[in-house]
Amino acid sequence: MGKTIIERLAEFSAKADIARLPANVIEECKRDILDSIGCALAGMEHPKGRIGIEAGRRLGGTGGSATIIGTGDKSTPHGAAFANGEMINALDADSVLLPGHVSPYVLPGAFASAEVHQRSGSDLIAAVAVSHEISCRLGAAMSGYRDTKDGTAAHTSVVGYSSTVFGATASAAKLKGLAVDRLANALGIAAATAPVNSQRAWFMHTPTATIKYQMAGALTNAALSAADMGDLGHRGDLQMLDDEEFGYPRFIGTARWSPELLTTGLGEEWRFPAFQMFKPYPHCRVMHAPLDILIDLVAQHNIRVEEIEGITSYGEGWAYELPCFTNHEITELHDAQFCFAHGLAVAAHRIPPGRQWQDPSVVFDPSVMTLMHRVKLETHPTYFQSISADITSRPSRVEIRARGQTFAAEKHFPKGTPSADPQTYMTTEELVCKFRTFVDGLLPVATIDKVLDSVLHLEQVDDFGKLMRLLARQQEK
Incomplete structure (x- = not known):
């Protein structure tokens, strides 16, 4: 046997x-x-x-x-x-x-x-x-x-x-x-x-x-x-x-x-x-391609929140009708991680991605909550065919209605995905930048540098406990 x-x-x-x-x-x-x-x-x-x-x-x-x-x-x-x-x-x-x-x-x-x-x-x-x-x-x-x-x-x-x-x-x-x-x-x-x-x-x-x-x-x-x-x-x-x-x-x-x-x-x-993907945003991965698109459109056309009449996101058909993702009742902070409309509303406010996206002052901001209700979700027309061919594909399109016109763009792979397009790969330098942003103010700068050096050269660390001890206690800068 x-x-x-x-x-x-x-x-x-x-x-x-x-x-x-x-x-x-x-x-x-x-x-x-x-x-x-x-x-x-x-x-x-x-x-x-x-x-x-x-x-x-x-x-x-x-x-x-x-x-x-x-x-x-x-x-x-x-x-x-x-x-x-x-x-x-x-x-x-x-x-x-x-x-x-x-x-x-x-x-x-x-x-x-x-x-x-x-x-x-x-x-x-x-x-x-x-x-x-x-x-x-x-x-x-x-x-x-x-x-x-x-x-x-x-x-x-x-x-x-x-x-x-x-x-x-x-x-x-x-x-x-x-x-x-x-x-x-x-x-x-x-x-x-x-x-x-x-x-x-x-x-x-x-x-x-x-x-x-x-x-x-x-x-x-x-x-x-x-x-x-x-x-x-x-x-x-x-x-x-x-x-x-x-x-x-x-x-x-x-x-x-x-x-x-x-x-x-x-x-x-x-x-x-x-298959390993990294997330630039503290939000459900389903919405990362639409978030990429919206952030680019807002910056490229200098669209202000007060100008936005509505947003339509075309994306992952399996998820766009599920209650956990379409629920608009944001009562706790974690609700915002999975409300697709809320994530797009936060991104439209040009708030840099980081832990502040889930700060109460952002999650429950009246302007964010108002814009959230102007977001519409639709299944991307080629979604199911695309993921049938490549499970890492996430075809998405975003349309922003503002100034009497529609600003739109599409992409198939969100940032952080290994794909044929090298731009979608999240480089180690970009991960280091994310790390610094996420932990800013939580550890002294010198400790952050030591943690980065230790992890990026982890094969040279003789005792992993030394790295964990660097993370043991919050300290003042």
């Missing part, structure tokens, strides 16, 4: 080493680590971030050895990972990778494990590569919210990011030093204890739940618990990913299961760098 899928994933995870990683994989890991740290720091004062920090403290106390980013607190790995996951995702400015968001689920456990076990930056990079590759492959193998069939949306009743528990468990277990057999058991345990995929309910109900599509903190803890139990000798079910009748594909609820995508070329072909 051949090895199960879980056993092959465990073997891949244990063997991954920075010496064998392609340069672009190493680079993407460092870029995502940097971006996620910036998002965490920027999300500290957001209600989701503040609550995440307090929940992490309650869960793990404040006498541990893992850093809660941006605070003076050390907690257990479970406590720190819970808090850091919630902070990374607080502003919804974190990166996007199949099956959707990955970083807030897989990085916090890796950060805590690397710090507690005094792993090097090279060790962390290898673990992050594993977590991202496994997550990307599972996302491609399962039902997704952007699936199409016969030229239209293929709505499935169950979608979500629960499958990131495998990548999160693999990276934490690798950094704990688990042997292949125990790592495989940890993955089997993760499969049996993975959170449910509740994202479809989040799409359909308003007001939207603050946990969003999947609570990051909770999933980090499921993964860390699985790694701990595997380490202690618990047996996991190694057949979970092979058994389509009773195993993970059945009980997690995916309507599509392509297991060959999990193992074909595993360890030789790294797929995640081609």
Whole structure:
């Protein structure tokens, strides 16, 4: 009998080493680590971030050895990972990778494990590569919210990011030093204890739940618990990913299961760098192409807010009718992250993208709220054909009616997307600029410079805990 899928994933995870990683994989890991740290720091004062920090403290106390980013607190790995996951995702400015968001689920456990076990930056990079590759492959193998069939949306009743528990468990277990057999058991345990995929309910109900599509903190803890139990000798079910009748594909609820995508070329072909996207704006990725267009039109034609009679955005058909995105009742800060009309209204006010986009003074600004009600959403006429051909495509068009005329433009790939157009790629220099903008005033300039240097040269860091200690406490400039 051949090895199960879980056993092959465990073997891949244990063997991954920075010496064998392609340069672009190493680079993407460092870029995502940097971006996620910036998002965490920027999300500290957001209600989701503040609550995440307090929940992490309650869960793990404040006498541990893992850093809660941006605070003076050390907690257990479970406590720190819970808090850091919630902070990374607080502003919804974190990166996007199949099956959707990955970083807030897989990085916090890796950060805590690397710090507690005094792993090097090279060790962390290898673990992050594993977590991202496994997550990307599972996302491609399962039902997704952007699936199409016969030229239209293929709505499935169950979608979500629960499958990131495998990548999160693999990276934490690798950094704990688990042997292949125990790592495989940890993955089997993760499969049996993975959170449910509740994202479809989040799409359909308003007001939207603050946990969003999947609570990051909770999933980090499921993964860390699985790694701990595997380490202690618990047996996991190694057949979970092979058994389509009773195993993970059945009980997690995916309507599509392509297991060959999990193992074909595993360890030789790294797929995640081609799909990893970064977000210039703290807003749902669905609206990033329209935001790019609107910002360019407003600047190019010097359009003032008071001149705007109306805005029509043509974009992602699967999302433009869902209650979570079309709801105009902004009662909490996080509502603004997903109200498409509100995001366009904020951008029209020429407010530089950053954590200020979700400051109460901006979110509830009467001028923003008024303009929000002048925004209309329509499905782009070629949307479904475009994503059927290329899942990273997001064809969009924006029309601004002002001064008695219509200003319009189109694009297919938002900024931050690897594509045939080099202009859509978010360079490392641009990510550094985003980082500086997001953390401005939260750390001293000298500390920001040290963090940037450490992450961009992470393979030279002998103890990742040194970097986490730089992020341990807010200080005055």
